[in-house]
Amino acid sequence: MEKQTKLWKPAEYTQDHPDIVEAANALKAKDVVAFPTETVYGLGADATNEEAVQRIFDAKGRPADNPLIVHVADQQQVGQLVTHIPEVAQLLMDTFWPGPLTLILESNGTAAQNVTAGLSTVGIRMPEHPLALALLKAVERPLAAPSANRSGRPSPTAADHVIQDLDGRIAGILDGGATGVGLESTVLDCTSDVPVILRPGGITKEKLEQVLPEVRVDPSLLGEAGKPKSPGMKYTHYAPEAPLWLIDGNDDFFMEQLNRYKSEGNRVGVIASDELLAKLDHEQVISCGSRKKVDEIAGKLYHALREFKRSEVDLIFAETFDESGVGAAVMNRLRKASVKVLESH
Ligand code: TXA
Ligand code: MG
Numbered sequence: 647m648e649k650q651t652k653l654w655k656p657a658e659y660t661q662d663h664p665d666i667v668e669a670a671n672a673l674k675a676k677d678v679v680a681f682p683t684e685t686v687y688g689l690g691a692d693a694t695n696e697e698a699v700q701r702i703f704d705a706k707g708r709p710a711d712n713p714l715i716v717h718v719a720d721q722q723q724v725g726q727l728v729t730h731i732p733e734v735a736q737l738l739m740d741t742f743w744p745g746p747l748t749l750i751l752e753s754n755g756t757a758a759q760n761v762t763a764g765l766s767t768v769g770i771r772m773p774e775h776p777l778a779l780a781l782l783k784a785v786e787r788p789l790a791a792p793s794a795n796r797s798g799r800p801s802p803t804a805a806d807h808v809i810q811d812l813d814g815r816i817a818g819i820l821d822g823g824a825t826g827v828g829l830e831s832t833v834l835d836c837t838s839d840v841p842v843i844l845r846p847g848g849i850t851k852e853k854l855e856q857v858l859p860e861v862r863v864d865p866s867l868l869g870e871a872g873k874p875k876s877p878g879m880k881y882t883h884y885a886p887e888a889p890l891w892l893i894d895g896n897d898d899f900f901m902e903q904l905n906r907y908k909s910e911g912n913r914v915g916v917i918a919s920d921e922l923l924a925k926l927d928h929e930q931v932i933s934c935g936s937r938k939k940v941d942e943i944a945g946k947l948y949h950a951l952r953e954f955k956r957s958e959v960d961l962i963f964a965e966t967f968d969e970s971g972v973g974a975a976v977m978n979r980l981r982k983a984s985v986k987v988l989e990s991h
Contacts, residue, residue: 652818659776661784670784680794682822683773686801688791696758713763719782744774746831746848777822800951828945846975884983887956895990915959
């Protein structure tokens with residue numbers, strides 16, 4: 647059902663700004679509203695109301711078995727959602743909140759059933775964006791919010807991306823400009839003795855290790871390098887319009903592969919660092935910034951994935967990046983977005 651999507655661009659991020667009050671009222675009336683966070687834009691709904699949350703799944707076309715992250719205004723709201731707060735979780739909240747770290751804790755059932763997809767646990771984070779925090783304060787309840795893209799598409803890092811995917815499907819969009827981190831939060835399971843990273847993100851393993859004695863990485867995140875994906879995995883996550891191939895090798899290998907596929911008549915779009923682009927004689931290119939600044943690459947990645955249109959390119963080749971720090975999250979998203987890896991050995 648097509649509806650008029652309102653676009654608000656508040657000049658100030660305070661909980662009593664008329665735009666923010668209007669957006670909060672829409673949320674209280676069980677509507678869904680997109681808002682910026684420091685990672686990506688989220689699509690919010692009252693996390694305690696099943697009917698409101700259902701509208702998120704409908705608007706995104708999201709599978710019902712994928713749970714949503716609950717966003718809170720402060721630590722106090724966490725107590726309302728969980729059975730208890732383990733010591734490590736308290737330490738992590740004190741250290742990294744507000745910020746791009748989602749904690750998986752035992753739910754006490756206050757979050758709606760469809761938020762947790764029937765699991766006994768709930769993912770919670772306090773975002774660092776002043777507009778998100780003003781909205782959370784105005785609405786006075788926790789907000790469930792997945793990334794505000796159609797399911798399977800790259801996450802939105804600008805209000806314009808949300809419009810591309812969801813215009814006419816949601817009540818409104820709060821425009822707060824481009825997001826900062828550019829990749830989603832780190833998801834950390836705190837229900838076992840040793841916390842486990844389920845999704846790498848803005849708060850890196852290295853940063854977590856500065857405050858925790860031990861951090862594990864979920865086995866599903868390891869050992870993926872170089873493994874070609876089955877065709878069935880195509881277009882499941884962060885997918886650009888044309889098939890994305892990862893080129894895993896040095897710059898010479900990248901150039902060889904590019905020339906080979908071009909000479910076979912393919913129109914190839916290239917997503918790469920400034921350093922590699924400086925060596926290429928090719929027109930269809932998008933820069934992700936310097937490979938020495940992985941934060942910059944994270945910030946530009948989803949925009950780059952949205953840029954190439956199916957009408958313009960047959961294939962997209964992307965460079966691979968160093969996996970330290972936020973590089974782990976960058977490569978995790980690139981692998982998920984890709985349908986094939988070309989390896990140099
Ligand atoms: O940065 C972010 O986290 C953004 C902004 C909007 O806050 N949100 C976001 O939400 O990325 P979404 O729905 O696109 O990703 C949520 C991730 C999924 O991988 C989901 O499976 C996982 O968090 N998740 C949520 N609740 C969980 C739970 N109880 N147990 C395990 N994983 C959970
Ligand atoms: Mg998402």
